[in-house]
Amino acid sequence: MGQEILRLVDIHKSFGHLHVLKGVNLTVERGEVVVIIGPSGKGKSTLLKCINLIEVPEAGQVVFLGKDYMQNAKQRGVSLRANPDLRFLRTHIGIVFQQFNLFPHKSALHNVMLAPMRVLGMSKQEAKEKSLEALERIGLLDKIDAFPSTLSGGQQQRVAIARALVMQPQLMLFDEVTSALDPELVGEVVEEIERLADSGMTMIVVTHEMGFAKECGDRMIFMDEGVIVEEATPEEMLRDPKEPRTKEFLRRILI
Amino acid sequence: MGIQLDFGPVIDSASFIAQGLGMTLYVTIVAMALALTLGLVVGMLRLVKFVPIRMMATIYVDFFRGLPQLAFLIWLYFGITLALGIHLSPLQAAIACLCIQEAACLAEIYRAGIEAIPKEQTQAALSLGLTPVQAFKDVVLPQALRIAMPAIGNDFIGMLKGSSLVSILGVWELMRVSQGRANYFFRPFEFLTTAAIIYIVLALGLERAFAFVEKRFKF
Numbered sequence: 001m002g003q004e005i006l007r008l009v010d011i012h013k014s015f016g017h018l019h020v021l022k023g024v025n026l027t028v029e030r031g032e033v034v035v036i037i038g039p040s041g042k043g044k045s046t047l048l049k050c051i052n053l054i055e056v057p058e059a060g061q062v063v064f065l066g067k068d069y070m071q072n073a074k075q076r077g078v079s080l081r082a083n084p085d086l087r088f089l090r091t092h093i094g095i096v097f098q099q100f101n102l103f104p105h106k107s108a109l110h111n112v113m114l115a116p117m118r119v120l121g122m123s124k125q126e127a128k129e130k131s132l133e134a135l136e137r138i139g140l141l142d143k144i145d146a147f148p149s150t151l152s153g154g155q156q157q158r159v160a161i162a163r164a165l166v167m168q169p170q171l172m173l174f175d176e177v178t179s180a181l182d183p184e185l186v187g188e189v190v191e192e193i194e195r196l197a198d199s200g201m202t203m204i205v206v207t208h209e210m211g212f213a214k215e216c217g218d219r220m221i222f223m224d225e226g227v228i229v230e231e232a233t234p235e236e237m238l239r240d241p242k243e244p245r246t247k248e249f250l251r252r253i254l255i
Numbered sequence: 256m257g258i259q260l261d262f263g264p265v266i267d268s269a270s271f272i273a274q275g276l277g278m279t280l281y282v283t284i285v286a287m288a289l290a291l292t293l294g295l296v297v298g299m300l301r302l303v304k305f306v307p308i309r310m311m312a313t314i315y316v317d318f319f320r321g322l323p324q325l326a327f328l329i330w331l332y333f334g335i336t337l338a339l340g341i342h343l344s345p346l347q348a349a350i351a352c353l354c355i356q357e358a359a360c361l362a363e364i365y366r367a368g369i370e371a372i373p374k375e376q377t378q379a380a381l382s383l384g385l386t387p388v389q390a391f392k393d394v395v396l397p398q399a400l401r402i403a404m405p406a407i408g409n410d411f412i413g414m415l416k417g418s419s420l421v422s423i424l425g426v427w428e429l430m431r432v433s434q435g436r437a438n439y440f441f442r443p444f445e446f447l448t449t450a451a452i453i454y455i456v457l458a459l460g461l462e463r464a465f466a467f468v469e470k471r472f473k474f
Contacts, residue, residue, distance in 0.1 A: 090383065103379070104398065119384035
């Protein structure tokens with residue numbers, strides 16, 4: 001640890017009149033597992049989408065591997081969407097969503113193959129090999145030809161994880177990836193993320209799975225009303241939260 | 256009771272009718288193929304954020320969708336081409352007219368299909384590093400087409416039937432051939448019934464073909 005991989009400085013983001021992020025500062029070091037908890041609809045997902053600039057903050061810095069992508073965008077005077085440097089950022093940051101967001105018209109294998117071919121310029125054969133490896137790691141080799149609609153939620157989410165991992169990201173973002181799953185399917189997905197954490201992957205995980213947070217989290221962050229309210233190790237925060245809002249939140253979810 | 260039915264002249268005219276049928280299919284398929292492309296362009300322009308471009312696309316759709324096909328055919332062939340000094344053959348005018356109007360309808364079908372795809376699909380594609388164009392081409396468009404397929408099939412059948420209007424410009428397609436032959440033999444009932452049956456069979460065939468394609472594209 002020690003090497004900074006991501007630094008967010010004073011991130012602000014609004015949707016119309018709704019001020020969702022009100023100055024978020026966060027630094028993540030290589031190998032760290034940062035767990036973000038907090039009430040729904042208070043900016044956790046938006047924060048993750050601001051990191052790979054799928055949502056563009058109004059103000060602040062997004063520094064990834066020492067380079068500020070917000071500054072970069074301003075200097076170029078082009079919209080972030082058309083900025084080719086964004087490709088680097090997005091290729092090296094993987095994200096998995098709450099609703100999986102697999103491509104329903106593609107089989108599991110082709111969901112995983114798309115980005116290696118289109119973004120990394122791999123040949124079809126090479127992309128297929130890499131994708132099969134990724135799907136093998138998550139134990140879904142028998143489902144490669146299945147379409148998302150025929151897979152269980154847990155399987156879909158695991159394919160989504162493979163789809164992100166095949167790009168060999170340096171940072172993984174998980175946005176409440178188990179919230180849309182039936183309770184009995186949560187385990188297989190959490191296991192996958194735990195294994196990834198054990199392998200040394202740097203990640204930011206928005207979750208309500210306190211077991212996972214305790215097991216794998218190096219740092220826990222409580223977010224509410226668009227700011228970081230409290231930050232501690234998971235054991236500390238779960239045992240002895242300092243802020244009243246944190247206490248209130250943990251009391252409600254830990255019942 | 257009226258006259259004795261006699262389908263003999265129809266059978267004698269089989270080669271004429273076959274030629275008319277060929278022309279009907281030619282006009283329909285060529286116009287539809289062009290309209291599928293033009294409609295996609297117009298439909299995408301309808302979604303562009305830059306207002307003037309979007310407005311132009313909207314005006315195109317509103318104008319050509321509101322114009323009666325027969326009026327447009329006559330206006331295009333006898334009016335506009337003369338006014339602008341362009342020489343179009345009846346066949347060219349017929350295809351241009353059908354294509355331009357059909358593109359306006361297809362643009363709306365495409366647009367509805369594209370708008371039906373959740374923005375999370377685009378976000379997922381962009382998150383993987385795809386460019387906006389790739390995200391559209393590889394992720395949004397295939398799903399949008401799947402949604403648009405039944406409506407496109409419907410329009411295709413409409414186009415087939417609409418092609419009978421171009422007989423007014425003197426294109427020797429199924430309708431005009433049937434009328435000509437009917438007048439020649441003075442057997443309107445026999446010839447027009449035959450034409451009607453051919454149209455219905457073609458429409459059924461198209462419907463089956465589209466049902467097959469829809470099934471293939473199911474996911």
